[in-house]
Amino acid sequence: MARTIRTNAKRGIALVSSLTIAGLALAACSGGSSDSGGEAGDTLKLWHYEGADSAMGIAWAEAIKVFEEETGATVEFEEKSFEQIRSTASQVLNSDEAPDIMEFNKGNATAGLLASQGLLTDITDAVGEYGWDEKLAPALQTTATYNEDGVMGSGSWFGVPNYGEFVTVYYNKDAFAAAGLEIPTTYDEFTAVLDAFVEQGITPLAEAGLEYPLGQLWYQLALSQADRQFVNDYQLYENPVDWQGEEITYATETLLDYVDKGYIDPDVSGVKAEDAGVSFINGTAPIFVSGSWWYGRFVNEITDFDFGIFPFPDSDLSLGSSGNLWVVPERAANKELAYEFIDITMRPEIQALIGNNGGLPVAADTADITDAKSLELIEAFNAVNEKDGLSFYPDWPTPTFYDTLVAELQELVNGTKSSADVQKALGDEYESYVSDFR
Structure with a gap:
């Protein structure tokens, strides 16, 4: 059940459709091959499809700056369209063109399908190490875990969301x-x-x-x-x-x-x-x-x-549900760098950027939200999560x-x-x- 987003701003009810296998090979190979922490000369190859002025685009741009300052590694960011990533995912992720980390649509026929095909990394150990599970409400975790058939809600972690809807x-x-x-x-x-x-x-x-x-x-x-x-x-x-x-x-x-x-x-x-x-x-x-x-x-x-x-x-x-997921391709060259980047996007200051720019952070401190209208939306979303109310x-x-x-x-x-x-x-x-x- 692959899902494309069927609405303005790429959100809302998801239009499920079959994931296209055919597509063009995209982008150049990753610049680094280390699978341990970052250091000067390492490169994190990152793809996402959020606009630069969107809440996520603003927050993730700041996360890239923080990541480069703290790790000494370089981020090779490529903005792809939603359709580019959706339509070429199976082919690209099964090649040496795979990025180290990318944004991907949540759900059984998208992230779940890729997980069942062995194209995504099982990040369960990283989730436990960094404590991301402790920051996510139960319903938000549902779209991050998939069983061997690619059905969400159980099994291993194959992605991490850092915003919701x-x-x-x-x-x-x-x-x-x-x-x-x-x-x-x-x-x-x-x-x-x-x-x-x-x-x-x-x-x-x-x-x-x-x-x-x-x-x-x-x-x-x-x-x-x-x-x-x-x-x-x-x-x-x-x-x-x-x-x-x-x-x-x-x-x-x-x-x-x-x-x-x-x-x-x-x-x-x-x-x-x-x-x-x-x-x-x-x-x-x-x-x-x-x-x-x-x-x-x-x-x-x-x-x-x-x-x-x-x-x-x-x-x-x-x-x-959760928003889309950070996923780490199985053929990623720098998985540990990818985990470090995900962790930065879950920090309160990055989450606050999502919230103050009209998004719905999953792990923000509401005291950091300075925009009154944004706070109204975030508090309403938190109230739903507190009741375990998100129902897809x-x-x-x-x-x-x-x-x-x-x-x-x-x-x-x-x-x-x-x-x-x-x-x-x-x-x-x-x-x-x-x-x-x-």
Whole structure:
């Protein structure tokens, strides 16, 4: 189940797709071959695909400076596109062109697939030596460990995340104030807010059925009725999932109810994620259930009102996961240098750079976060982690589930399929892949 990122800023619900084996051999060979600590003349060959102005790009640039100062080694950094790394990974990592460390997408069909093929280094010993496991919440560790079949959540460590992501509820503070509404703390209060906006002739929820947001809302509704075991069954294949059971039936029927009640535009099946986000930015829709990857953009682009966030009411589980992983290729020339670099990116000062630039650090001291809006997001993310609430994304289980979920929910909201038929189609797609792992 390889996953490409299906959203602005490369985050959010993951579009799973088969990892392409063919591709071009990239870059020059590493300059050093030492497998012990750094020294003058050693070279760490590093690849990642974060923009220079992104939170991670800023933090990792500082980490490179610190690394070179402390080790005496040189970093040979190559910025690759996400697609370059995704499409050529199997070929490049099985050659002498492999970097010493690179950013790679988390999940069964990406990092898990490469691990099962023997292309990534088992870094379990390094994790214990540096104590990275002590800095990561349980759900964040899930995407870093893989068994011999490449299924996440158990087995050995093959990567380390140092940032995270999650889905929350964005709201227009000015619109709420004008309507005399408070932040809902229960689900009944949430639907009362939605009803109040509908009564004013306002469609309250910014949504998109042509891409990921509608599927995220569907999964969040299921999670509101679920427990951790449901997540483990759905995502980690621990037990069969009942596709006509309480959690999924509630999600499907409630989503249709949202359309019928006017909470969601009836033409949602033709709306893209970008359009949904813009409808929140321009004040057309007062509520948007989506990911932390939108947060920085909202800070920069919303100028006519104040916005805030609140957790989906009456749900201890939320969509979200670690960010992508630092992985060390099995054929890396300088593995110990790679571990030293990873450790620097986990330091409080580097984590604070991620946090103060709009990212979600996994091991920051909140006292180091000086930006008030960033702190709001980080505290919300920490609250989810404290409850072990991160529950991944609905399309993760199979290579084609993203497309199937989008198509089936379009059928649902268009009235061309019943809830039961939609659930059967989703279940058939899920089982066609997952049954091989049981």
